[in-house]
Amino acid sequence: MNPSLVRKLPLVIAAAAALALPFVVTSPTYLHILILLYLYAYLTTSWNIVGGFAGVLPLGHATFVGIGAYTSTVLSLQYGISPWIGMLVGALLSSLVGVLIGLPTFKMRGAYFALATIAFAEGIRVMVENIDYLGPFQLNGPRGLQIPPLKTGLASFMFATKEPYYYIILVMLAGVIALTYAISRSKLGYYLVAGGEEPEAAQALGINVARAKLIAMAMSSFLTAFAGTFWAQFTLYIHPKSVMSLDISFEIAFIALIGGRGSIAGPLLGALLLRPVSDFSRIYFGDKLPGLHLIIFGVVLILVMLYQPRGLQEPLTRIYNRVMDRMCGGREAAA
């Protein structure tokens, strides 16, 4: 067999397994956990375009989730516009806000950038919490917005069962992974990495570092807003705490740092590891030890930063490559 085919085999198997999973996992609870796992893998992969490739640490991505969720929900509640169109409008708006936040903050370095993005995100959340109307748009402050489940179906982005949501977020995740893979191999990907590691050297090689980062931010905030609309349609109820809170931003960063920033597999691995911890600790210890998952995250993060500072993807990729080499080598020898 062709060695490159052998290398692709595990990917094909994983994709097939993901597609078949809802036929095996029939419990809505477990399906719910899986959907959230994919959602966070999606969010972290989108975050990774700027937080991983460009080497900065944005900690305010919940803003973009919120913008996506609120835009599509307001448009559908007040104007009867399909959430699918609202999703696109939200993404464009989010992209614009992302660039506006990026313009002044990308000049800052390290922790200052992270703090500035937190400040923007919290500022926007507090604002939304304290106003009922933004111009003609009804936001309902802290009470949030409820989406009445009137008609289900693909056109209204609303379903009575969890399976359709599962497949939608799976397609979104596959799409965003394919996109980041393409970016990492493109000129933009090289420019982001170079600008993140050594900005001065990058500039001397013809790279407008600030512009590359803004493009990354625009793409990242665009994609993140999609997850917001998905969230709104999935839970049918949004409020500032649920779609704009710092917890979301932090969890994205946790997943990225533990899985491995700047790699394609990192966000997926991080979500696979951390989401179950978070969900099961809430199911089993939610009453006695609320917040246990955050303690576990912290401990895991410390261990990973000490022993695998480039995230879990690095040792796992190494093992994967070794296994693949052995398999391909063996097959070639046999042929």
Add this chain to the structure above:
Amino acid sequence: MKILELTKVRKSFGGIKAVEDFSLSVEEGEILGLIGPNGAGKSTLFNCIAGVFPPTSGEIVFRGEKINNQRPWDLCRKGLARTFQIVKPFATRSVLYNVMVGAFATTDKRAEAERRALEVLRHLHMEDRKDMRAGNLTIADRKRLEIAKALATRPKLLLLDEVMAGLRPTEVDEMVAIIKRLREGGMTIFVIEHIMRAIMALSDRIAVLHFGTKIAEGPPHEMAHDERVVKAYLGEEYGAA
């Protein structure tokens, strides 16, 4: 033809005058050496030319165009590449990746960038190290990588800032050979260097910078015996010798 022309370039930081009324022109196809004691203003001058910061006054003309206030990335695309005295590799990435970043300045296609990067690496005898992490290279190879990255942008004029500092004598000889070969390929090279043996062997002309002003300019053998130059390097009491 003059590829670079500096007229009365001056750069001050607050009250400190780092470069003062510096005029010089670089002819197409030559290797011009710039020497001077530590702190003479050599790197400041390079930074002005490469667009890191604009000169306080004076004029810098590159290929007939005034470039005083242009940014580094625009200048690079116009054919002006530089290396850094303190090497700046993209340390977590492979050597090939590093050079491809440079190659992307003049092409958008990944395959083409990779082809050009490999060509440059072959030219500098670094092809066997293309998959090594740039952060794991020896100092000599890091200096060479610094040149490879700059070359991959396909420059007309190459500014080399102390690419031989810290190298062993055999490595210096190799570097001299590499730079001479680049010139044979038609490139113009403006080089700052402290190692006298190397700069004497390389340069067609040498300019000497001392406390921000040019004190001498001429062919290498003349500069070596110029009294002003000897004084600048060794102090007044050696001037008579």
